[in-house]
Amino acid sequence: MTEPAAIVCHNLSKSFGPVRAVESVSFRLERGHFLALLGPSGCGKTTVLRMIAGLETPDAGTIELAGRVVDGGGASMPPHHRRVGLVFQDYALFPHLTVAENIAYGLGRGTERQARVATLLSLVGLTGYEARYPRELSGGQQQRVALARALAPQPDLLLLDEPFSNLDVALRTQVREDVRQIILEAGVSAILVTHDQDEAMSLADCIAVMFAGRIHQIGTARALYEAPISRQVAQFLGEANVLPGDARSHSVSTALGELPLRAAPLHGPVDVLLRPEAIDLSADGAGTAARVQRAVYHGSHQAVWVTLADGTPLKVLTGPEVDWLPGAPVRVQVRGEVLAFPRADG
């Protein structure tokens, strides 16, 4: 391989007192790619990011940035030598410096300094805001200044720590698109830390799902959604109905009848996962009898909650055409193969 990977982490671990925040985390990111570390709050994803930036020292493991070992073998390179840009959750713009001074902060002295600031301001669409102070900017604008400041010294790797969590929901989608565009144009490798699966899916080429300090699965958004390796991963990426079932090699028997298994063969008691959009409803076709509880109309689709004869509740996402009234009888049928995981207590 001629070009080294943007980052290689190997068996990273970190504890804070008795709390094991990160355990044996390993991954690799090629140059120019975008990885999302996705997980619930407290799963250790921010600690991984801070170790990469050099703000925390790993207890064990190695970090290699653009071919240079920065952590490992007892040595730890200080943050200011790592060539890593970090965009903080609260932006951490220097309140006593103007927009231009903030962006120029990481640049050396020289004539190119001004030109570089101008380039970045135009990249983030804030030309003309040079002399403003951070407090005079909106949240979205502060966000873009923080991004420009992190990109200014041309880092080998850009780190983003929950960068959209301080923005209004209405603003978030727009800013997210802007940021994606800016990062693409800058051509920089990037790692995003987030707890929002939608954010991870729409920004990153590749997603690493973390729980309790460990990476459970790494893959594309499609791979994680369609072939999650655990019930936990499946439920964190999108909604799922969980039904008890009894697996017999290539099929599983459930309250919805005998369903074909995807990850076969399996045996014994299992949890069957049904994505709401993989269930069809009909008034009088084939399938299991159920009753409509409630329907919420969303325009492009509707969410319908039904109850099977044995009381099992199911959520179904379906087309907007039929007006399902509460109490109406309905037939439920599963489309395609289903996912199942051996039950923990079985």
Add this chain to the structure above:
Amino acid sequence: MIRTLPRSTPISRLLLAVTIPLALALLLPTVYLALRAAQVPSGDALSYLTRAGTLRVIGRSLLLVGAVSLSAAAIGIPAAWLTVRTDLRARRLWTVVLTVPLVIPSYVFALALVGALGQRGFVQGWLAPLGVERLPSIYGFWGAWLAITLLSYPYVFLSVRAGLKGLDPALEEASRTLGRSGWETFRRITLRQLMPSITAGVLLVALYTLSDFGAVAIMQYNVFTRAIYLRLSLDLGLAALLSIVLVALSVGILVLAHITEPRGSHYTQRSARVPRRVTLGRWQGAAQAFLALIALGALIAPLGVLSYWLVNGLQHGETVNSVLAPLQRSIRAAALAALAAGALALPFVILQVRYPSRLSHALAQGAYLGYALPGVVVGLAFVFLGAKALGALNQTFGLSDYRSLGLLVFAYVVRFLPQAIGPARAGLLQVNPHLEESALTLGRSRPRVFLSVTLPLMRPGVIAGVALMFLTAMKELPITLLLAPTGYTTLATQIWSASSEAFYARAAAPALVLVLISALSLVYILDSDD
């Protein structure tokens, strides 16, 4: 901006009706002092103020303020950094130890200094047999500078500590990830962000120095406060004139403090994380030695000297019983003043916080004037008032002396009301107005909402203010000297008269009792630190 209740309501008008006369009463002595100074013929006034002697007083005052400010910053800033941002051993203990000197009255400290190093001090006594005839004099500038520095550096220490704690660690981390070294980050980000805290602390030190009477009087260093006190018996008009100049200087410092108060350049938003502590490594010993030296000079040595004189006095027939009556009188006067101030603070605070307007702001500023009035000035103003305005009354009732407990308590309130207002205001600011509004929508009347919601929630602040005011009034020397009724000897005046006659053994017991009681105020000071 949090929305507050509408401005003009029956309640706000009632509050104004209470606070306006109150504020005027608080201003009265100062106004009278100014009038009295204005009565000095302008030619005399000018020639007096430009006389070499007066100019020397001004020069000495400014020299002392400048020197103490610098040395207090030189001690306070590194001490704060060591206790907040490094892995210094026994940080919590050091924080307490380094804060304690704040509560030692300056005349007690100066007394200990003279009792140890003065001509009749015990160090001289030890050295005499060794052939040392005379120690270099500690009177004058050096003694005053040393005493006030070691008592006032905690203002910088506490202020910078709070600043360091409020600093968003993400700012420093951002600087590090942008390629700046630790030292560059400290210089360009940390120190820059700390400037408002440093300035605030240093200005408090300057104000303390300018208004201190005890240390400069015992050290016989003729700055404003001592000059005013000495003038008092000679020419009241000129004393008033000097007072006005002193008040103008103090107000100048207060205005400076107000202007430099951080506005916008400081984020209140901060990460929940605690920044990583700097590892001292082989500097640990040097840091411990530095702090130990300060603690030795500011705390251990003065307490040791007082204890020495106490034991020495007990061996020579002094008794501790003589402290009891003055202690009772100190407590009575201070308690009356603190309770009055606690009650008076409420309308000011509520008006300022809940009904903000130009008028309520001006009223609050008026109540804060006490901060700019050195004790000796307040005392002088009341001497005027007592002698003149109350003189007529006293004649009618056949009283020969204007000095009374009531006047003393009133003067304490004028001087220290801001100490009661500050914590009470902080307490009310923490009460979300939405809580009051929701109580109103639940059908309670405004007075009942105040009693059932607002007051219980702001109570810790009110109590802290009253306690702080009590402990400060206990220590006040010049006002007590000037206004306490004849025979009403308090701890402060007992220490004063014993020290001016060099009866160190007699002053030791009341001084130690006073330090012990004052140490209680530390609870509130350290509370506000965390």
